[in-house]
Amino acid sequence: MEITRRCLLSALSAAGLLAVVPTGRADAAAAAEGRARLLANTVAVLAGTADSNARPETAAKLAAVERTARANLKAMDGAGEGELFAGLPLGTDDANLNTAYRRLYEIALATRTPGIPADLHGSTAVRRRVVDGLTWLHERYYGDQSTGYYGNWFHWEIGISQHVSKTLVLLADEVRAHRPELVRTYVDSMDAYLRNGTDGDVDLDSRFHTGANLADITTNRVLQGALLGEGGEARIRKALTDQLTVFLTIDPYRLRHGVTDGYYADGSFLQHASVAYTGSYGKGLLTRVVQTLKILEGTGFAHGEELVPTVYGWVKDGFAPLIFEGWMMEVVKGRAVARPDSGYTDVGVVVEAVVDLASLAAGDRATALKSYVKHIRATSRTALDPARFVSPVSVVRYADILGDASVPPADLNPAERSVAFNAMDKTVHRRPGYAFALARSSERISKYEYMNGENLMPWFQGDGAYYLYLSGQDQTQAYGVDYYTTIPPYGLAGVTAPVEQRRSVTELYGKAYYDNPGHPLNFTSSSASQNKYVYFPRGTNGHSGGAVLGTYGTAAMVQSSDAAHHDRALLPDDFVVYRNATATKSWFLLDDEIVVLAAGVGDTVGRAVTTTVDARTAAPDDRTSLTGTLRDGRAWTGPGTADLRWLRYANATQGTAIGYVFLDTPQVRVALDRVTRSRRAVRTANPDTPVTRSVLGVTVDGAAGARPARLAYALVPNATEERLRAHRHGPLTVLANSPRLQAMSHSGIGLTAANTFTRGTHDTAGLRIEGPASVIVRRQGRHDKARTTVAVSDPTMNRDRITVLLRGRRLRELAADSGVRVSRAPGGTRIDVDTRHAYGRSFTVTLSG
Structure with missing residues (x-):
């Protein structure tokens, strides 16, 4: 059903918003002026202005733009047969084609960026090379609809269109003067490749046109409308009306177009229907809509200031709880947890969006956003690199915020907060000195996300895996890609897993997905069955949630097997399914302790199981130590299995410590090992880089055939030995x-x-x-x-x-x-x-x- 203007007005008003796309057709002069302003705004966002680029703070950004453009031009000079850039063969690899278009954009960007040397900036010769490259790619590898659209749908419907649209905007004058037909040629092709849409346009009922993907598609179409000239405003307004749907808070009981992707009332964000994704697709959506608000300023096509309060709410209630001392928490990153970019890099993307949002906001909201930018700068263990911002203008705004003595650093959240993101089965608990993040799953929310050879061993990431971030430490040494590289997938902190060896999708099937198009479920690379059973399977138990009282919280989950195991009778004979262990778990979130209870810990077919109390990594040369006391009061003498009352792990190099109080727990196995493994173990595209970490494992083992067990223990962040000894007399019961x-x-x-x-x-x-x-x-x-x-x-x-x-x-x-x-x-x-x-x-x- 098409979302009508009246329906949209009603929906946005219900969320405290006003519709922002004016109705009615503007006169020709006003429309032309609006299109010209939109194009100019976009160039300013991407390339900066003479004023912004004259600032010393943008020097590193400009140098990066120049360096990239020169490298790309050199690669063009060395291209061989079937290549536009050397080493990038075209014709069968959609990722290479997408990269070729991205490199053309990067060259075009240098020609429009003030402050870059004149042999690039303003160079007619370089601009024509880019235009010739666009023409060549279209004629040989893109324009033929019968040979295109292989590989990943994203490249054809979003990625290539994004690079092409921005490149055409940057070179609009050059194209208009020398290849005026090129815009229409490309727009027609981009429409034709929008195959998950309807008649070359967005389809709000399509599972591909939701959330961050919808924001990307519609922003591309806004730029295309501005490029088309007279009549393009209709395309712009339609794209903006479609994009406005991403601002609507998802009501799970009254879904619009059946879409579950987007922001929920409790701050949760979902993409791919059931994946908690604030830290990847969510930040992409935030970035895209803020950029769109910037390019719309003064165009008359929309009044974006009406949307600022909604986006401010996303930052305050959706992002800020998930960012700890400048680090994006792992529980909301989907398959991106296996990428080498760190949580600090993720937050840098968010910071740029917050900087620009602050320039659009007014009053207390603007001040709060600026204070939050300063707070992240003050608390992060890694300095943010503004040269990685998209816009030089954002670099200047960031510098101005940091230099404004009237703006104090301040978090958008209180120092003590417990947050139940129940709409995405995640829990975050914060105190001065630490933050605790818990990943749950259910029949509503996926256990994990695997896709495209990313996150190869994800099986237990949604089975109560938790992450305890300690204040003051470099989180790249504790978490990030190297955590998943060096910690066994069966031994993630908080996980109860059967003792068995599983194989990744690439090992099982020899490719990045299960392929069986002849089966009634039609397993192809992006089919619904692939999503349900391979890419992001859900659990099969509905019990996953919790309560919040002030700054305290509780969470609960019944562990289950995933959808593939439940539906194994429907699946092909060669499709491999795995049965999970059993456990009923609770987490009680207090001031100085996180109490964990587990019951019914075992296996219905009699396998041995292991429950990991904690798994922590450190740099191999960090000065770490372990101390503890046995239940009979004697001192614990070292790694191995013992009847422990408490255990303390300290990292003197990082200045951190964590304690474990065993309230009612069988014997505990403690190991401290040196582990070396390649990052490619978790993502096929990662460099084959060996990583070495000192790895702590604190586990409770259950023998094969044993009766279901129960465990009760407390995590005590930043604990001293005195505090741990004191737990013998309470206060926990x-x-x-x-x-x-x-x-x-x-x-x-x-x-x-x-x-x-x-x-x-x-x-x-x-x-x-x-x-x-x-x-x-x-x-x-x-x-x-x-x-x-x-x-x-x-x-x-x-x-x-x-x-x-x-x-x-x-x-x-x-x-x-x-x-x-x-x-x-x-x-x-x-x-x-x-x-x-x-x-x-x-x-x-x-x-x-």
Whole structure:
């Protein structure tokens, strides 16, 4: 169904937005002026201006542009038969064709970038070489629709169109003077290659035209409309109207066009229908829409300032919780976790978008964004490189923000925060000194993403894998691609896995995907079946969620096999499926501890299983140490298997430490090894670079055929030995740990939390809970000043109501969220919470008495 103007107005108003695309046709003069301004804005964004490029801060950026252009021109000079650039054969490799177009863009960029030497900037000869290159590529390798569109659909519908459109914008005058037909020729071809669309245009019902992909496609079409001249404004307005759909908050109960990709009310972001992707596709969407807002300024085609509050919300609630001391957390990067670019590089992309958004914002929002830029600069262990920004203008804006003494550094989040990104099955918990990130999965959200030979061993990344970021350390030594390279995929921190050896897709099938087009499920490179069973399979249990009460949180998950194992009878005989181990898990997120409970840990077919309490990496020469105490009080003497009460791992070089308190855990195996492995083990395109790390593994082993086990332990960030010894006398108490109910209390903060996993009544520590549910109760003060706060959420996402009984004296309601009702009941105070269509949101109530 086409999204109408009236429908769009209504939808945007519901999200607190105004429609931004004016209706009606502008007169010819105004339309021409708008197109010219749009083209000029785009050139300024890409190439900078004379003023921006005269600033010393842009020198490194300009040098990079010049260096790249000269290298590309040299490669053109050395090209052989079937090549536009030496070493880049064309005709069968779509990635090479995409790269060829990118290199033409990079040369064109140098010819329009003020401040670059005159043999490039303004050079008619160089510009004509680019135009000739565009013509040559179209005639031989792009224009014939019958021989194109092989390989990755992205290159044909987005990547090549992006490079071509920007190149044509940069060289618009040259093309208009010498090859005026080239724009129409390319636009017709780009429309024809939009094969997942309708009649050469966007199809909002297509699974390919969503989220970041839709933003890319529509931005390309905006530029094409400006290039087409008279009549192009209709294309521009249609593209902008399509792009506006990415600004709409996804309502999972009222999907538009069946699309689940985009931002959710809790700050979650999904791409590929079910992959948590803020740190890759999400940052791409952020970048693209901010760039679009910049190129639209003063054109009359849109009033982008109306969209700034929405994008500000993405940054504040979607990105900021996931960025710790300048590092993008692994749990929202999909297959990009296997790429060599670091989390610091990811955040650099976000920073450029925030810098430009600040220039579009006003008042307190602008100040908050600038302060956040300074905060990232102040806390990151790696200096951000502005030369990697897209725009020289952004480099100058960044420098101006850093130099503005009136802007104090400030995070967009409080130092203490617990965030349940339940719409994407992720949890983030932050305190001064550390951040904890948890990757869950379910029948709604993918366990992992593998694609295109990237993230080759991903099988357990969504099975409760967690990442504990310690303040002050260089995160490239602790996480990033080298974590996945040197840590076994079965031994990621937090994971319970069967003891077995799995093979990657490339090992199993000899290519980057499973190919069986003759099967009824039609397995081809980008088919729906490939997505469901190979690229990003979901789990098969619906229980994954948690509650937040103030700055505290809880999360819960029932581990399951993925969709392929569940549907193995439907799949081809040569399609390999894997069965998962079993476990029911809870995480309780406090101030100084993260408490982990696991029950039903085992395997339905009797395999041995291993649960990893933690896995940490360090530089091989870092000064690390291990100390601990056995349960009988004796000192622990070194690596091996032992009945531990607590363990402490310290890295004196990084100035960090982490402790482990074993509350109710079988014997623990501790290993500290030196591991060397190639980065190519996790991504086929990675350089064959050997990486050496010192690797800590803290694991609990379960023997083959053993009865299901239970574990209870606490992670204690930045722990001293004294703090760890003190846990012998509290304040943590495990109240229940079974596949039905997991609960704990912390006497120091007066907090009790419980996750119930089955239907019926569950009793623990003065609580009666109608499950399944996640509940946190905190009692503060005494006598007439006593306050009890309660948070309740539905971790299954499908309950209409949850009832909790607080046993004891009856309490009086002071404040409650909408949908919460408090009443007297025999034996205590009853709380009824309407959770219908809440999608895991927490409901809170404050009581007195």
